[in-house]
Amino acid sequence: MDRSDRQPDGAFAGEAPGELSPRAARALWWGSAALVLAVLGTSVLVAGAEHAGRLPVAVALVMVQACALRWQTRAPAVVLATNAVTGLAVWALLPAVTLTGALLAAQVALCVLSATRPRRESLWALALMCLAAPPAYAVGGPAGLAVYLLTVVLAWTAGQWRRAQQARTREATRRAVLEERARIAREVHDVVAHTLSVLVVQAAAADDVFAERPEQARRALRVIETSARSALGELRLLLRAFRPDAGEDGAGEERAGEQREPRPSLARLDELADTVRATGMTVDVRREGATDGLPAAVDLAAYRIIQEALTNTLRHAAGAGEVSVRVTVEEECVEVTVVDDGRPSQGGGVGASGTGRGLLGMKERVRLVGGDLRAGPLPGGGFEVAARLPAERAS
Numbered sequence: 151m152d153r154s155d156r157q158p159d160g161a162f163a164g165e166a167p168g169e170l171s172p173r174a175a176r177a178l179w180w181g182s183a184a185l186v187l188a189v190l191g192t193s194v195l196v197a198g199a200e201h202a203g204r205l206p207v208a209v210a211l212v213m214v215q216a217c218a219l220r221w222q223t224r225a226p227a228v229v230l231a232t233n234a235v236t237g238l239a240v241w242a243l244l245p246a247v248t249l250t251g252a253l254l255a256a257q258v259a260l261c262v263l264s265a266t267r268p269r270r271e272s273l274w275a276l277a278l279m280c281l282a283a284p285p286a287y288a289v290g291g292p293a294g295l296a297v298y299l300l301t302v303v304l305a306w307t308a309g310q311w312r313r314a315q316q317a318r319t320r321e322a323t324r325r326a327v328l329e330e331r332a333r334i335a336r337e338v339h340d341v342v343a344h345t346l347s348v349l350v351v352q353a354a355a356a357d358d359v360f361a362e363r364p365e366q367a368r369r370a371l372r373v374i375e376t377s378a379r380s381a382l383g384e385l386r387l388l389l390r391a392f393r394p395d396a397g398e399d400g401a402g403e404e405r406a407g408e409q410r411e412p413r414p415s416l417a418r419l420d421e422l423a424d425t426v427r428a429t430g431m432t433v434d435v436r437r438e439g440a441t442d443g444l445p446a447a448v449d450l451a452a453y454r455i456i457q458e459a460l461t462n463t464l465r466h467a468a469g470a471g472e473v474s475v476r477v478t479v480e481e482e483c484v485e486v487t488v489v490d491d492g493r494p495s496q497g498g499g500v501g502a503s504g505t506g507r508g509l510l511g512m513k514e515r516v517r518l519v520g521g522d523l524r525a526g527p528l529p530g531g532g533f534e535v536a537a538r539l540p541a542e543r544a545s
Contacts, residue, residue, distance in 0.1 A: 178222070178262075179220045179222070182255075182258045183216040183217075183220075186212070186255045187212065189254055190212055190215070190240070190247075190251055190252065191209075191212050193247045194208045194209060194212055194244060194247060195209075196246075197244040197246035197247045201243070211237075211239055211240050211243075214232070214236050215232075215233045215255035215256075218236075218259075219255060219258065219259065222258070222259050222263075223262060226259055227263060227267070227271070227275065229259045229262075230259035230260055230263055233253070233255040233256040233259050234253060234278075236255075237253040237254070237256050238252065238253070238282070241285075245289070248290070249286045249290070249294070250286070250301050253282065253298075257279070257301055257305040260275055260276065260305045260306055260309065261305040261306070261309040263275050263309065264276075264306045264310050264312075264313065265308075265309035265312040265313045265316070266313070269310075272306060275306075276303075276306045279302045279306075280299065282298065283295055283298060286298035332514070336454075336514065336515070348373070348374075348377045348425050348426070348429060348464070349374050349378065351429040351464060352370040352371075352373050352377075353370070355367075355430070356370035356371055356374075369428075370428070413450075414453050415441070415449045415453055416441040416444070416449055416477060417441060418453070419435060419453065419456065420435065422453070422456065422460065423460075423475065426460050426463075426464065431463070432471060432473070433460070433472075433473050434474045434475065435475045435477075436475070436476045437476075437478075438477070438478040438479065439479030439480060441477070444479070445519075445541055448484060448539050448540075451516065451518070451519050452477065452486050452539060454511075454515055455488075455515060455523075455535065455537050456475055456477075456488055458509075458511060458512050459512075459535040460473060460488065462509070463488075463533070471491060471492070472490070473489070473490045473491075474487075474488070474490075475488050476488075482540060482541070483521075483538055483539060483540050483541060484538075484539045484541050485536070486538075487536045487537075488534070488535045488536075489528070489532060489533070489534045491532045509525055512535070516537050519539050519540065519541075520539075520540050521539035523538075
């Protein structure tokens with residue numbers, strides 16, 4: 151199982167927004183250090199031509215700033231303070247270097263701090279960087295002050311933009327994980343709920359006639375065995391599909407002695423109907439149009455909707471003796487209708503209340519493929535589930 155699957159639900163919210171891989175942190179250091187050496191280093195060499203005695207100290211301070219950036223993702227506040235102090239020292243040694251240029255490394259650290267630390271902390275860092283505004287005004291006048299404040303605010307804003315981008319990415323990842331978990335839950339529910347409903351009905355029927363009609367009891371037991379094997383096959387397919395190493399190192403190969411079950415689809419509708427007929431219920435299946443070439447998502451959604459509707463009939467419709475299943479495939483859509491002639495059992499259930507997990511699952515499946523679902527009791531008795539799924543055939 152992937153490591154992310156073992157994290158608690160709140161793991162995404164608790165991650166450090168600025169956490170980088172070692173490779174990304176190293177690339178950030180090399181890039182920012184190269185920028186500081188190219189811009190500030192050049193300015194120091196040019197300005198130091200008139201102050202040869204101060205040049206070695208100024209160059210050493212520039213190197214300290216570049217090296218300090220190595221830890222900007224781990225301790226951005228410390229790096230910011232170090233680069234601010236050394237930057238002011240460079241500016242004091244070589245006044246020809248602009249204050250904005252001397253504090254370039256500090257601005258880079260401010261950007262990283264703004265992206266990786268809480269906003270309150272980054273606002274304090276921004277305020278401290280603005281303390282250098284009076285010297286900038288004293289040396290460069292209004293223009294110098296404006297340039298300095300603009301670069302500082304831009305550095306802080308760039309960090310905030312990066313922080314917001316990371317938050318959006320984490321939220322998208324969290325939603326994707328939750329949706330995947332919900333999809334797995336729906337698939338497991340569809341496989342298990344239908345099969346267990348059939349098994350319960352067949353087991354009860356076998357128990358009722360075990361002594362008087364043993365042959366009928368054997369038929370019921372054979373249906374139980376077939377249904378259980380089919381459910382196990384579908385669960386194997388489901389678990390294999392969600393296995394993290396699927397498709398790698400021969401993971402797609404079947405184990406010795408295992409037979410690969412076909413994927414649930416409208417092509418297996420007769421098999422599904424047979425499992426319900428085995429309970430004694432009459433199931434009439436009608437098809438209009440060919441199901442070949444339908445998108446896999448639509449094909450699976452239609453099959454699961456019919457499966458869930460039949461399961462609900464078995465579990466919740468009292469006295470239902472006949473179920474009609476109609477599948478109409480047109481050029482741009484698939485229409486699925488399941489109607490039973492029974493009444494909702496006492497206590498409601500999915501059919502009566504409309505709040506059961508099965509009906510919610512059907513609604514969600516229809517929503518995911520952009521279709522419409524109508525489900526409810528009929529005026530003359532019985533219950534109807536009707537879905538319209540948009541589908542363009544694969545060319």
